[in-house]
Amino acid sequence: MSGFEPTPTPETAPYWDAAARGDLSVQFCLQCARHYFYPRPACPRCGGESVEWRTVAGRARLVSYVINHRPLPPFDATVPQIVALVELDEGPRMMTAIVGVEPAPEHLPLDLALEVAFVDCGDVRLPVFKPMAVAA
Amino acid sequence: MSATSMHGGRVAIVGASETDTIGKRPDASVLGLHAEAARNALRDAGLTISDVDGIATAGIYPQDISHYLGITPRWLDGTLVGGCSFLLHVRHAAAAIAAGAADVVLVTHGESGRSGVGADPWIRNPAAISGQFEQPYGAQAPYSTFTVPALRFLHDRGMTVEHLAHVAVAQRTWAVDNPRAARRDPVTVADVLGGPTIAYPFTRDMCCVVTDGGGALVLTSAERARDLPSTNRAVYLLGSGESAESSIVSQMADPGSFAAFRHASAEAFRTAGLTHADIDHFMAYDAFAHLPLYALEDAGFVGRGESGDFVAEGNTVKGGRLPVNTNGGGLSYTHSGMYGMYAIQEAVRQLRGEAHAQVPGVDVSFVLGVGMFFAAAGSLVLARHPA
Numbered sequence: 001m002s003g004f005e006p007t008p009t010p011e012t013a014p015y016w017d018a019a020a021r022g023d024l025s026v027q028f029c030l031q032c033a034r035h036y037f038y039p040r041p042a043c044p045r046c047g048g049e050s051v052e053w054r055t056v057a058g059r060a061r062l063v064s065y066v067i068n069h070r071p072l073p074p075f076d077a078t079v080p081q082i083v084a085l086v087e088l089d090e091g092p093r094m095m096t097a098i099v100g101v102e103p104a105p106e107h108l109p110l111d112l113a114l115e116v117a118f119v120d121c122g123d124v125r126l127p128v129f130k131p132m133a134v135a136a
Numbered sequence: 137m138s139a140t141s142m143h144g145g146r147v148a149i150v151g152a153s154e155t156d157t158i159g160k161r162p163d164a165s166v167l168g169l170h171a172e173a174a175r176n177a178l179r180d181a182g183l184t185i186s187d188v189d190g191i192a193t194a195g196i197y198p199q200d201i202s203h204y205l206g207i208t209p210r211w212l213d214g215t216l217v218g219g220c221s222f223l224l225h226v227r228h229a230a231a232a233i234a235a236g237a238a239d240v241v242l243v244t245h246g247e248s249g250r251s252g253v254g255a256d257p258w259i260r261n262p263a264a265i266s267g268q269f270e271q272p273y274g275a276q277a278p279y280s281t282f283t284v285p286a287l288r289f290l291h292d293r294g295m296t297v298e299h300l301a302h303v304a305v306a307q308r309t310w311a312v313d314n315p316r317a318a319r320r321d322p323v324t325v326a327d328v329l330g331g332p333t334i335a336y337p338f339t340r341d342m343c344c345v346v347t348d349g350g351g352a353l354v355l356t357s358a359e360r361a362r363d364l365p366s367t368n369r370a371v372y373l374l375g376s377g378e379s380a381e382s383s384i385v386s387q388m389a390d391p392g393s394f395a396a397f398r399h400a401s402a403e404a405f406r407t408a409g410l411t412h413a414d415i416d417h418f419m420a421y422d423a424f425a426h427l428p429l430y431a432l433e434d435a436g437f438v439g440r441g442e443s444g445d446f447v448a449e450g451n452t453v454k455g456g457r458l459p460v461n462t463n464g465g466g467l468s469y470t471h472s473g474m475y476g477m478y479a480i481q482e483a484v485r486q487l488r489g490e491a492h493a494q495v496p497g498v499d500v501s502f503v504l505g506v507g508m509f510f511a512a513a514g515s516l517v518l519a520r521h522p523a
Contacts, residue, residue, distance in 0.1 A: 003272060004260070004262065004267075004271045004272045004274075004276065005262060005272070006262050006263075006267060006268040006269070006271075006272050007262040007263040007267065007268070008263075008268065009263050009268075012268055037387075038265055038268075038269050038384065038387065063285075063288055063391060064284055064285050064286065064287045064288035064289075064291075064391055065284065065287060066279075066280055066283050066284050066286075066287075066335040066336055066337070066338065067333075067335060067336035068274050068277075068279070068280035068335045069332075069333050069334060069335060069336070070277065070279065070280070070334055070335065071274055071276075071280075072276050072277050075274060081273070081274035081280070083273055083274045083275050083280050083281070083284055083335070084273075084284070085284050085285065085288070085385070085386050085391060093386050093387065093391075094269065094386050095269060095270045095273050095275050095284070095384070095385065095386040096273055097273040097274065105336060105337075110287060110288065110291050121272060126272055126273075128273075
């Protein structure tokens with residue numbers, strides 16, 4: 001995938017290290033008993049520093065999205081992107097890409113059930129989401 | 137000595153002007169656009185460079201513009217929070233004037249958003265929070281980032297993409313007779329929906345124009361304003377507010393509502409001591425067509441879920457209950473990158489009775505601006521009379 005490669009920082013490295021192992025990991029505040037995202041050393045809700053990294057289930061729902069018909073470099077300008085806002089089962093929301101589905105509104109009902117997947121992006125593996133496989 | 141109030145009409149905008157022309161300005165650099173607007177605004181005020189002792193700007197350093205113009209400042213403000221920065225500058229300048237930290241403040245804006253003359257290159261930072269958690273997914277350009285929450289806003293309110301189109305249609309009605317506007321042809325909902333898709337659900341006319349231009353404001357105390365040749369055209373600051381939410385769109389507490397709009401507008405109403413019924417005119421920052429819908433609801437002009445029909449039923453156009461974005465807005469008038477300055481300029485023109493599409497009897501105007509992508513907000517309550 002030709003893409004925009006993120007550069008981890010000391011505070012975010014555990015997130016990217018987990019992604020490299022195929023895990024989606026976010027921080028959990030022991031005081032609030034809540035997960036939070038994006039990575040930072042203290043809970044944005046209570047300011048508490050008693051936080052730990054937890055691997056989450058990788059399931060989410062589609063909150064909102066656009067289908068970007070004008071991708072900028074380094075992306076391929078001819079390939080529409082589904083730029084999506086998703087909410088993890090554990091609560092936090094994150095921006096992501098939806099893969100494994102045609103970039104057309106009829107395939108992207110809001111609240112669609114999603115599961116995490118990982119794509120290589122330079123030196124990092126990038127968490128993305130795909131529609132949840134339906135049990136036969 | 138106790139400071140006087142920054143609100144309640146104690147501070148006035150005594151000069152306001154845009155660059156001679158806007159739109160395509162390959163003849164002027166960013167700095168040149170700032171300076172042209174600054175000279176025009178000072179002339180408008182009946183003041184000169186030597187009167188100015190405070191400078192505020194965004195996008196370039198305030199010292200760059202003060203030195204370029206020959207100003208020796210005793211007060212500087214380089215607040216840069218995105219397109220609403222100039223609303224914050226007005227608010228900060230009012231505080232400085234009320235506190236005696238400055239007597240005459242010049243606020244300048246200039247951008248070569250279309251021609252790129254003398255503009256800084258766009259540098260991406262892949263280690264920034266947005267660089268790590270949004271841009272890798274294509275949330276780079278404003279049209280594929282700022283727009284992401286819109287479908288959820290519409291969905292949760294039983295609204296449709298047609299409501300976005302109605303915003304573009306309504307604003308175009310104001311631009312048709314405005315020779316300075318970039319897009320002036322009347323459009324229908326079908327025209328807007330049938331245009332090229334930029335980032336579904338946003339078509340071209342739901343996205344702002346990309347232009348060159350500048351604007352500037354001159355502020356001083358209401359007391360000093362009385363002695364200026366521009367006194368009959370002074371516009372007074374009754375109230376204001378500012379706030380911020382998240383630097384990345386995904387972290388809005390509610391994708392269907394912008395907390396900083398709510399907080400900044402509530403503070404502006406509170407400090408002005410006014411209610412929505414007192415507002416004659418509304419400038420709602422519109423880089424994209426969903427933003428006036430958020431603004432109408434978040435500022436409390438309509439209830440939750442009512443914004444779409446409010447626009448579609450004609451309440452924001454000529455003769456409507458609340459004229460909105462009467463210059464045509466960022467969608468039709470101009471948008472050099474940080475639109476807030478143009479929203480303030482149009483509010484001043486309406487209050488002075490000098491707008492291209494003049495609304496009769498505008499005594500109080502409310503200006504609400506957004507910075508970056510649902511990151512920061514600023515609000516101003518401006519009036520023809522000091523109280």
